[in-house]
Amino acid sequence: MTTAMNQQDGTNRTPDTEQLVDLKCVFERPQALSDKPFHYCPGCSHGTYHRLIAEMIDEFGLLDRTVGICPVGCAVFAYEYFEVDMIEASHGRAPAVATGVKRSLPDRFVFTYQGDGDLASIGMGEIIHAAARGERITVFFVNNGIFGMTGGQMAPTSLLGQKTTTSVDGRDPRTTGHPIKVCELLSSLEGVAYLARVPLTSPKNINTCRKYMRKAIRAQTEDVGLGLVEVLSPCPVQWGMKPGDALHYIDETVVKAFPPGEFVDKLESPIKT
Amino acid sequence: MTTAMNQQDGTNRTPDTEQLVDLKCVFERPQALSDKPFHYCPGCSHGTYHRLIAEMIDEFGLLDRTVGICPVGCAVFAYEYFEVDMIEASHGRAPAVATGVKRSLPDRFVFTYQGDGDLASIGMGEIIHAAARGERITVFFVNNGIFGMTGGQMAPTSLLGQKTTTSVDGRDPRTTGHPIKVCELLSSLEGVAYLARVPLTSPKNINTCRKYMRKAIRAQTEDVGLGLVEVLSPCPVQWGMKPGDALHYIDETVVKAFPPGEFVDKLESPIKT
Amino acid sequence: MPAKMQLTKGNEALAMGAIAGGCDCFFGYPITPQNEVPEVLSYEMPKRGRVFVQAESEVASINMVYGAAAAGKRAMTSSSSPGVSLMMEGLSYIACAELPCLIVNVMRGGPGLGSITPSQGDYFQACKGGGHGDYHSIVLAPWNVQEMYEFPALAFELADRYRCPAMILADGVLGAMMEPAIIADNAPPPTVPEKTWATNGRNGRAHKNVVNSLVIDPYGLRDHNLKLQAKYKKMQCETRWDTRDVDDAEILVVAYGISARLALSGCKLARKEGVKAGLLRPITLYPFPTEPIAECAANKKRVLVVELSAGQMVEDVRLAINGRVPVDFYGEMGGVIPSPVEICRKIVEAAQ
Amino acid sequence: MPAKMQLTKGNEALAMGAIAGGCDCFFGYPITPQNEVPEVLSYEMPKRGRVFVQAESEVASINMVYGAAAAGKRAMTSSSSPGVSLMMEGLSYIACAELPCLIVNVMRGGPGLGSITPSQGDYFQACKGGGHGDYHSIVLAPWNVQEMYEFPALAFELADRYRCPAMILADGVLGAMMEPAIIADNAPPPTVPEKTWATNGRNGRAHKNVVNSLVIDPYGLRDHNLKLQAKYKKMQCETRWDTRDVDDAEILVVAYGISARLALSGCKLARKEGVKAGLLRPITLYPFPTEPIAECAANKKRVLVVELSAGQMVEDVRLAINGRVPVDFYGEMGGVIPSPVEICRKIVEAAQ
Amino acid sequence: MLEQTILAGFGGQGVLMMGKLLAQSAMEEGISATWLPSYGPEMRGGTANCIVVISDDEIGSPVSESYDAVVAMNQPSLEKFESKVRPGGTMLINKSIVPIKASRDDVEVYYVAANDIAEHECGSTQAANVVMLGALQSVRQKLKSHSIEKAIAYVFASKGQSVIDSNLKAFAAGMTSLHQNATAC
Amino acid sequence: MLEQTILAGFGGQGVLMMGKLLAQSAMEEGISATWLPSYGPEMRGGTANCIVVISDDEIGSPVSESYDAVVAMNQPSLEKFESKVRPGGTMLINKSIVPIKASRDDVEVYYVAANDIAEHECGSTQAANVVMLGALQSVRQKLKSHSIEKAIAYVFASKGQSVIDSNLKAFAAGMTSLHQNATAC
Amino acid sequence: MDLCQIHVDRCKGCELCVEFCPKHALEMSEGRNAAGYHPAVLAHPDLCNGCALCAEMCPETGIEIYRRQKRARQDATDQG
Amino acid sequence: MDLCQIHVDRCKGCELCVEFCPKHALEMSEGRNAAGYHPAVLAHPDLCNGCALCAEMCPETGIEIYRRQKRARQDATDQG
Ligand SMILES: Cc1ncc(C[n+]2csc(CCOP(=O)(O)OP(=O)(O)O)c2C)c(N)n1
Ligand SMILES: Cc1ncc(C[n+]2csc(CCOP(=O)(O)OP(=O)(O)O)c2C)c(N)n1
């Protein structure tokens, strides 16, 4: 018979004090992450990327002076998960909202969190112009190749042949074109200070992501320009895959269309990380 | 005393018949260009580019199956100058309008005519996505580095240091970023079949422009993808220059920021022109 | 396959109705709660050699519609509240350029991002002018899945007749609910009047056609506006409405779309409680059934307007009645659907 | 330099008025006939250490305003009809998120691309809801250059007081005309109430602030809407209007903005022709002076509404008067400015 | 006749399908039906429910203040919808996964081990929803059982005869489940 | 007092400035004034005009159906605005570049060789507008000449004394031009 | 007839034809056309060889160029 | 206490921790948590060395990792 196993919520975070003597917590929720359980599907990397952002806010000591901008997309409730001031933008306009905040408060750390529908479809104008103006903002970009929230429609980043609810026979370049590669596209814009892409598919890649994120943040804090880290992320539900399979699919297939790596790095004195 | 010199309008196009015997007209208004005098300022290249487009419509025999889309910008009245069916789009949306037309009527020749405010500022999302989808349309793009129609405000293509009515002390990269180079930006998109830039500054360059335009048109007629020719064009009035000086300024200064040339050429069997 | 009764979802009925209505081109951007519309059309349209394009945004969608409509095609888009707001500039252009087309708004809770629950908060936008300038769209308000299926064809027909945009104003309930409806899977496409004004390439035509909304001379633009206004006047004959049990009613309930269904149940309950209530349901919200409401309300004790909003259509009802009968309003917002019991309570209150 | 009388263009007065009103940030995209607003601010703002950004579009402008307003700043944008239409989604978000800010619409002839001549065709959009959902902005209608200068400060103050967007609804005539007006070149910035809700970085605050317009639970969204509606009710006390010669008038003319000036001249001419006419000018279009109009009209023979539109505000006047006095309408569209002589003629007609 | 029902459970438990079968059956009988789903803002887990109204008259509102029958396939649904049953109405609870009892005493409550029955009698927990439908039918009987069987055959037609058969079996098992083992209280 | 004037000409002939000087003068005298420009949709050439209203009462409309005075600096302006002069009103025509005559006989018409006077008496055709303003003042006299001189000094202040002086000279030349050589008809 | 025919009323006086005429055959006129511009004129018809560079540069398409035909009525060939 | 603490009610049963655990210390449970998911459990605590790879991969931040300290109360150093 199936039944609930543990009714108490994440309150048992502090282990018994007697044991504290010789046990130290080496991996726990970052301070900047709220206690609220994520609403994401099982195996969705939105949660992972949230955690990494929260880690960075902790690491850079930015909790008290960060303003984050949420997208419209599955991460629409991101404001519930970060312990910093948050603004819910309209779909695609996070870079414009971030511009409004950053210009008003140049000493705050301002980030946007955006999906590929949000950033690469409806919000294309806004991200390009924020990048061209060299807005001192940091963009955390989640490329899962699909519109998750609205039910799995094709995104501009969907792979050729990819089956979605608006391309049931697979994406056809003749009528829908080719996937837009955001890092490649933005790299010609001089206001961009840092651009990188990484799949969130393994502990190693997650660590690479941290390195990239640090630089994208420094692009802002060191007043160089716009920083963006694109993560290749699974949408197991809309892809119709098990979470583990979705990660393998990224590593085997998605990276071919979206090669990982650093595309722009204008940081003057890169710190070894 | 100043007075009117010639009250009759462009009706004296046919020379006296006696002289016709040994005189042949070798340069005249293309058929696809209407008789209506342009409303552009003295020395503005919008008129020149219009003529070249009309020449191409004649040359390719497209008069009967062309649909053109006008921008909002100084060329807002372009529909008065071409003898083909024309649609006035809303500001920046010509590529979307063209998509609507071309998808409806795939055998028609569809072009947009757009300024840099229209295409590179408000219409950035639409041109990128039309290019990414590989719409079979031809884009005639006029980059004069300024908003002409509205009185000389800064454009995303204005040069660093350029004085405009919204950057009276010259464009400052710290607050307004760097000029957006449309050809460079679009060149990463796989739906693009042809991309080139040329200054409209001399008979020689005008002839180069013709060559580029032919390819941009063939990109559509041969079903390869989107074709775009960017002309570097003067706006003598808003630049505060005499027309001739404005052309020299392009050749000496503007081309440094916007290098002319062909950026993408996916035509299979380039015809020597 | 001939038309037959099928248990059908409102959004799917709308998509199939668009096909039956001869829609040549669909341009749209996903948004809940209307996603089945583009999803169904993304495979049904190409199958029939028609056009489906997932646009990059609603701004692009409406401008693609503008292009395809200018080319003489039956073109449409579908969206929900925030997405429709993004179309306001384009809609004003379309109205001014006198292009027939169809815009579907499956309304959701607003304002802002709001929620994806059903609502009727966009009546003002649809009927008064969300875009700039003096213009109107024909606005149809279906109340069941059958009408979700039938109204696209009607909308296209009216749009073509008057060369104006038509809008179907539905809501999240109508989009998501299933009902039996008579649906033809392969209706022959309707005959469409020839569009001699279309910018579809001259193809031998002696003159060029121009589609435009720019009239720089004030007197020219005035005249163009007068022409539009004359058209809107002429359109009044297309006013449609429906009634239930109004003849002997003391209380007239006016409601459209899903509200009208809630109100119908409310009226039935009220009659059980001894209050004679009847329903008038505007089917066209523009042109608005001003006269029918005024006439119908004339001998009533009170009028109750029910909407899923803070009170929008109620203004047009008040304008119609012009003070002759008291007009009450009951509305719920944010996706809350008032129960028939509550509506019945309001009717009974009004009767006292 | 102290305030002094200067011959000033309406748009320039508006720009300087924004500065005097403590505008911290301006975001805008050029469009005729308001280009002097961004042009003046592009050098006056940075000079004072304030923010000027030329946005890439009106969609971006309104969302930058959203961001800066969320950050607790006095933020504004300025545009004209088609540009304002593009802001409708953003405006609905701002209203729902309860952010104070200022939107200026220097209206031009519509619909569509229309023309750049003056018009008042965007009343519905401004006052009823061009965006989706039930929301309102405070809408101020200046009628001279002095008010173009003074209203930005007033708009910011009211916006801050009610945490809502405020709009200044002007037109091409008011933007382009020069008049003597008392302008302070270096007014001290006004004191602005502390915005404890602002998302400006926690900076020691015990809790995070969130700016949001998403309320996914229908009851939550309902409650949020009720809160908004309660606020709109409370705002009614900010209603402003002005009258000229109404006490003994038999004909009441109601007009706002530039129309009110035309109407004032028309009334004067009518009095010369022996018809006693008076003017009521709504200064706030939202909240609308419903009561004052009803009261003022009570003892009049007829009411004449004059607008540069096909008839928009006239609906609110009719709703206010509710059938008690006949209401006539006279409008011109497309940028045609009716002459006072013509208005006088309509007044005289009404008196017969 | 007007019968208003809520069917609720986890996403994946087939509650929407259950409702669809009811509405389809009504259509088979030529009477009116509406089916209205309700789900979270996203595709992501959580609960799902639908409201089905059937009537021999024109159906106005597809929702109601209270319902003739509520089917709770999991515990959150029980908690959420228990109050929605009209006094004297019926409540069915999937006791296979709901460990608690209903608290109302003015309604008829039935506990059905839908998952267990589906697993043991039909060879698949997948059919728990149709088991429950059978149980519902056995206690409310607003439609002919034959119509529901026709609906099952129609709706699962594309999945092949074996799926139809196992669902018919599940329906039958559900129909008898409460007679054998009634626990109304 | 209510004086409504249209000033019209080619872009570049300074008609907007002419109007501004009138409005500024009114302000100097503490009476009401409005100045309303009108120009094509674009920056590109064509004609420009402005309407100036001055009054010792509050000014309602900044436009009118007919005008007390119309100044036509070029031929298109004459053609466009001749009908706008109220019967008995005044029309001034820049005969330096307008080769035709007015056709109205119910208004006072004056021909002023504004460009020639400016060129010969002030050394620059630039000042033709101010010459015309002088001529207008000489025949309508709604404002004190001294106020206009003050306005000239104020408006051209940033351009230096020599510009002010030459404009004052142009104004004076305009003032006397019609007395010496009146051609009202 | 001159080889270079300037449509006076199309001309906006931008001077580009004058600047680009390799033979210095064109000049700006002192007079004004109906629109108020000083138009270009073929001041030295004898210098003009019909090279059409002025016409190419004229933004108004305001110049037509003629060439002498070796033989009349032989329209197909243009070797002038 | 175990080195690997899985918050049962945060777990959504995605199995990523199980897949990425190099020691095969984790398994999916048969039971369901309150949200209806089958959560992961530390089936073999003895195999777990606190490498934290499971925690790194857990999208829910649902796993905490502890390490033995050489000396208690020496919070600054982490050489476990
Ligand atoms: C103006 C507007 N258009 C459309 C939508 C509907 N919508 C919500 S999220 C979304 C796309 C989500 O995709 P993505 O940005 O890739 O994020 P994901 O959900 O995949 O994380 C869309 C189209 C909306 N809310 N607003
Ligand atoms: C929605 C909207 N925003 C702004 C405008 C005002 N506007 C008209 S043209 C233009 C820019 C023109 O610049 P460009 O495209 O470079 O063309 P140019 O005039 O220089 O040829 C602008 C901002 C408008 N008409 N519509």
Ligand code: SF4
């Ligand atoms: S739908 Fe996709 S992107 Fe959205 S939460 Fe689920 S897995 Fe993540």
Ligand code: SF4
């Ligand atoms: S303003 Fe500039 S772009 Fe426009 S017509 Fe004049 S010169 Fe050309």
Ligand code: SF4
């Ligand atoms: S190039 Fe053309 S417009 Fe310019 S001066 Fe010569 S003829 Fe005139």
Ligand code: SF4
């Ligand atoms: S990775 Fe996290 S959510 Fe996934 S099964 Fe393991 S503990 Fe559960």
